[in-house]
Structure formats: structure tokens, C-alpha cells
Amino acid sequence: MPRGERPLDAGDGVLLRFAHDLRQLRQKAGSPTYRVLAGQAHYSVAALSEAAAGRKLPTLAVTLAYVRACDGDVTEWERRWHSLATELSAPDLDQAGDTDAEQRPPYVGLAAFQAEDADRFFGRERLADDLMARLAKQPFVAVFGASGAGKSSVLRAGLIPRWGAEHPTEPIALFTPGPNPMEECAIALARVFGGTPGPLQAELDRDRRGLHRLVRQGLAESADDNRLLLIVDQFEEVFTLCRDDGERSRFIQGLVMAARAANGRCRIVLGIRADFYTHCTAFVELVEALQDSQITVGSMTPEELRLAITKPATLSGCTVETALLAQLVAQLTGQIGGLPLLSHALLETWRRRRGNTLTLTGFQAAGGIEDALAQTAESVYTRLSPRRQRLTKDLMLRLTALGDGTEDTKRRIIRSELDDDTDTTFVLDRLVGARLIALDRDSVEISHEALIRSWPRLRE
Ligand SMILES: Nc1ncnc2c1ncn2[C@@H]1O[C@H](COP(=O)(O)OP(=O)(O)OP(=O)(O)O)[C@@H](O)[C@H]1O
Numbered sequence: 393m394p395r396g397e398r399p400l401d402a403g404d405g406v407l408l409r410f411a412h413d414l415r416q417l418r419q420k421a422g423s424p425t426y427r428v429l430a431g432q433a434h435y436s437v438a439a440l441s442e443a444a445a446g447r448k449l450p451t452l453a454v455t456l457a458y459v460r461a462c463d464g465d466v467t468e469w470e471r472r473w474h475s476l477a478t479e480l481s482a483p484d485l486d487q488a489g490d491t492d493a494e495q496r497p498p499y500v501g502l503a504a505f506q507a508e509d510a511d512r513f514f515g516r517e518r519l520a521d522d523l524m525a526r527l528a529k530q531p532f533v534a535v536f537g538a539s540g541a542g543k544s545s546v547l548r549a550g551l552i553p554r555w556g557a558e559h560p561t562e563p564i565a566l567f568t569p570g571p572n573p574m575e576e577c578a579i580a581l582a583r584v585f586g587g588t589p590g591p592l593q594a595e596l597d598r599d600r601r602g603l604h605r606l607v608r609q610g611l612a613e614s615a616d617d618n619r620l621l622l623i624v625d626q627f628e629e630v631f632t633l634c635r636d637d638g639e640r641s642r643f644i645q646g647l648v649m650a651a652r653a654a655n656g657r658c659r660i661v662l663g664i665r666a667d668f669y670t671h672c673t674a675f676v677e678l679v680e681a682l683q684d685s686q687i688t689v690g691s692m693t694p695e696e697l698r699l700a701i702t703k704p705a706t707l708s709g710c711t712v713e714t715a716l717l718a719q720l721v722a723q724l725t726g727q728i729g730g731l732p733l734l735s736h737a738l739l740e741t742w743r744r745r746r747g748n749t750l751t752l753t754g755f756q757a758a759g760g761i762e763d764a765l766a767q768t769a770e771s772v773y774t775r776l777s778p779r780r781q782r783l784t785k786d787l788m789l790r791l792t793a794l795g796d797g798t799e800d801t802k803r804r805i806i807r808s809e810l811d812d813d814t815d816t817t818f819v820l821d822r823l824v825g826a827r828l829i830a831l832d833r834d835s836v837e838i839s840h841e842a843l844i845r846s847w848p849r850l851r852e
């Protein structure tokens with residue numbers, strides 16, 4: 393049991409089991425203190441520790457923030473939360489608010505938006521409409537974009553609710569491939585069609601028509617024009633996490649077959665980090681399927697940024713000071729890694745709101761974009777070995793164009809210019825994970841120019 397936590401009461405209640413498993417997750421993550429978790433999860437220490445106290449069901453948002461901060465399986469915990477909420481006959485707990493967790497924030501911070509965040513998801517209307525239009529015409533769509541561009545968010549909070557509203561009788565499944573894509577796919581199918589994942593996986597493994605067959609069987613009882621919308625987010629995990637070449641090929645072939653077979657009943661959407669584009673081209677079927685099916689998630693226009701900033705505030709009864717709005721739009725327009733920073737800054741500013749107003753002062757008190765970046769950079773850096781710290785600095789310098797009498801600016805470099813030894817890859821992964829740099833198709837770039845100005849180490 394992590395240090396300092398009150399032992400759970402004895403008993404076998406569902407809430408106690410839930411709390412116990414949350415605690416175990418924290419232990420597995422190396423027993424970070426609740427203060428550390430709070431920093432990552434954007435909830436108070438009290439809200440997070442109460443979530444694992446076993447007295448009442450925490451809100452979905454707090455649970456998922458806890459799980460995310462402990463590197464747990466968010467999809468699995470989300471499923472668990474819903475089934476527990478049903479079991480406890482408490483359907484609207486998420487809205488009811490948790491005494492410790494203040495009211496539900498209008499912004500989500502560094503997390504991706506989930507389907508239940510649709511009511512506070514703005515700025516991607518055009519993109520979500522494009523996705524809907526493409527899916528009406530074709531059964532396979534691949535959504536590419538730089539790391540942190542907002543792919544997961546538009547799939548979950550943009551596409552899923554729209555599709556659900558337009559096609560209320562059609563099932564939707566979403567999963568991330570992880571190290572065992574076939575197993576994840578079987579679990580996702582079991583969730584929508586019923587049955588147990590084991591036999592479904594055996595059927596998937598049988599041949600490349602496995603997924604195609606299972607979807608047809610699963611929909612056998614429903615109207616002829618019903619289809620399954622199958623979303624595979626973080627598709628790049630089939631290259632980064634799945635170690636089994638055979639499983640990777642079978643998975644990819646099965647997906648493409650299910651989408652493209654003449655009598656197929658499946659629409660498939662992949663969310664892929666653009667820097668894995670070349671990996672995809674090693675698979676003939678995928679190359680063919682990708683020919684006319686790509687959508688790119690780019691940065692938001694100033695108008696879209698305005699919507700993303702003001703709409704969630706308005707809907708929760710707040711307003712955004714004009715000066716703050718102007719500053720945010722100016723600072724974030726055209727920045728490839730801008731959205732995570734925006735989302736983080738907005739949440740912190742909301743926490744410091746004056747009455748019902750998000751103010752420029754509040755934004756500055758939260759450290760603005762600069763401080764957030766500098767603090768994140770420093771905390772990643774101090775945890776690296778001296779060799780990796782040196783590599784980090786070298787990399788950052790290569791990503792900076794020194795100004796001649798003007799401010800230094802960021803400079804994009806080609807990924808293949810970098811070594812691909814273990815240490816460089818490790819450093820790159822950490823910096824991308826912390827949203828400090830962004831990877832696009834074949835390039836590497838600092839997420840936001842402000843990092844160059846605000847991180848003192850770069851000038852040491
Ligand atoms: N419409 C939006 N409004 C405000 N913030 C957004 C929006 N879309 C995404 N974000 C924020 O941007 C960040 C990155 O979003 P998301 O995780 O969806 O990106 P991604 O492209 O899936 O990233 P990755 O490449 O790591 O998978 C998150 O902090 C999210 O809250």
C-alpha cells in the first residue's frame with residue numbers, strides 16, 4: 393500500500409474493490425505521491441485520494457485523470473466506471489459533481505477529449521464535418537496529424553457523437569492497438585456484440601477475413617444498412633508497441649479486408665501520428681487503402697481557436713476577457729504543438745478565474761504559456777541521465793535558428809538527420825510525450841517558440 397494512505401475498510405463491496413484497484417494502479421506506477429499525481433491530473437490532492445478511498449464512486453473525469461496520471465488503461469477503466477455506475481444505479485454521477493473536485497471544469501487540460509466531453513469540444517467543426525462526409529462516401533478513412541495535433545480528440549469528441557446522432561442504430565467501437573492489437577480488437581468487438589473475447593480472437597486469428605466475418609455475424613440481426621464504425625486510435629502503436637510481425641500483418645490485413653470487401657459491413661477510421669506514415673507504406677494493402685482516404689489534422693485557424701477558447705467558457709456561465717482571448721489567439725496561431733498548451737493554460741486560468749471571468753491576470757498568474765513550458769521542460773530534463781541531458785540540449789539547439797539581431801526562432805529538421813541510437817530515441821520519446829516537441833510526417837519541430845525564450849537551460 394502506498395505510504396500515507398489510510399487502509400481500506402475490510403469488505404468485498406464493489407466500491408472497495410474499485411478503490412483497491414485504483415491504489416494498485418498507483419503502486420504499479422511507482423507509488424507517486426498524490427501531490428505529484430495532482431500536478432499531472434489537474435485535480436486536487438483531496439479529490440484524487442478520495443477517489444481511491446472507497447467511500448463513494450468518484451466522478452468519471454476524476455477516475456480517468458487518476459488512471460491517466462498512473463499510465464493505466466483509460467479505455468478499460470472507463471468501461472469499468474460505467475459498469476460500476478450502472479451497478480450502483482447512479483447514471484448521472486459524472487454531472488453531479490464531487491464535493492472535492494469543484495464543479496466540472498469547462499476545459500480538459502493536457503488530456504485528449506473523450507466522447508463525453510463533446511459538449512465542451514469546439515473548433516474542430518469543419519474537420520468533424522469532413523470526416524462525416526468522407527465516411528458517408530467511403531468505408532476507410534485515415535486521420536493523420538502531428539503529435540498532439542488533436543487527432544484523438546476529434547475522433548472521440550467530434551466524430552463519435554456526430555455519427556451516433558446521425559446513425560443511432562449503428563454500433564461504434566473504439567480501441568487503441570497496444571502490444572496485442574488482435575486481443576484489443578476482440579475485446580472491442582465483445583463490448584459491442586456481446587460474447588467473450590477469447591473465441592472472438594481465435595476467429596480473428598483464423599484468416600484475414602476474420603474481422604469481416606465477425607462484423608457480418610454481429611450485425612446479422614440488425615437492419616441491412618447498419619454498419620459498425622470501428623475506430624482504431626493511436627494506430628502507430630502497431631509499430632511501436634506490437635512486437636510480433638505476424639500479428640501486425642494479420643491485424644492490418646484484417647482491417648483493410650473488413651473495410652473494403654464488397655459485402656463488408658464495417659467502416660474503419662484510423663488515427664495515426666503522421667511521423668509513422670512511412671511505416672504504413674511497408675504494407676501493400678494499407679498503401680492501396682490509403683490512396684484516396686486521408687484526412688490531415690492541422691493547426692486551427694484563428695477563428696477556430698476563438699471558438700475553442702470561448703465556447704466552453706460561455707457554456708459553463710463564464711466569459712473570457714477580450715485581452716486574454718487576443719493574446720491566446722496571437723500566441724497560438726500557426727503553432728504546430730499549440731493545442732496541448734492552449735488546453736492546459738485554459739484549465740489553469742479557469743482555476744484562477746475572477747468571479748465568472750477568465751482573465752489575462754489569471755492566465756499570467758498561472759505562468760502563461762512560457763512558464764508551463766519551462767516547468768515541463770525542466771521536470772523532463774532533471775530526470776534524465778547526464779548523457780541524455782546533453783543530447784536534449786544538443787537537440788534543442790539544432791531545433792533553434794539563431795536570430796541575427798532578432799529573436800531566436802524554431803527550426804524544423806528532418807527526422808532522418810537525427811541518430812537513431814537508443815538514447816536519442818529515448819530523449820525524443822520523452823520530449824514528444826511531454827508535448828515539448830512535435831513530430832510530423834518526416835520532420836521534428838519545437839512545439840512552441842516560447843520554449844526557446846522561457847527555458848533558461850538553453851542559454852546555459
Ligand atoms: N478542439 C480542441 N480545443 C482545445 N484543446 C484541444 C482540442 N483538440 C485537442 N486539444 C488538446 O490538445 C491536446 C492534444 O490532443 P489529442 O490528444 O487529441 O492529440 P493527438 O493528435 O491525438 O495526440 P497524439 O499524437 O499524442 O496521439 C490535448 O491537450 C487536448 O486537450
Ligand SMILES: [Mg+2]
Pocket residue numbers: 504543544545625626
Ligand atoms: Mg492521440
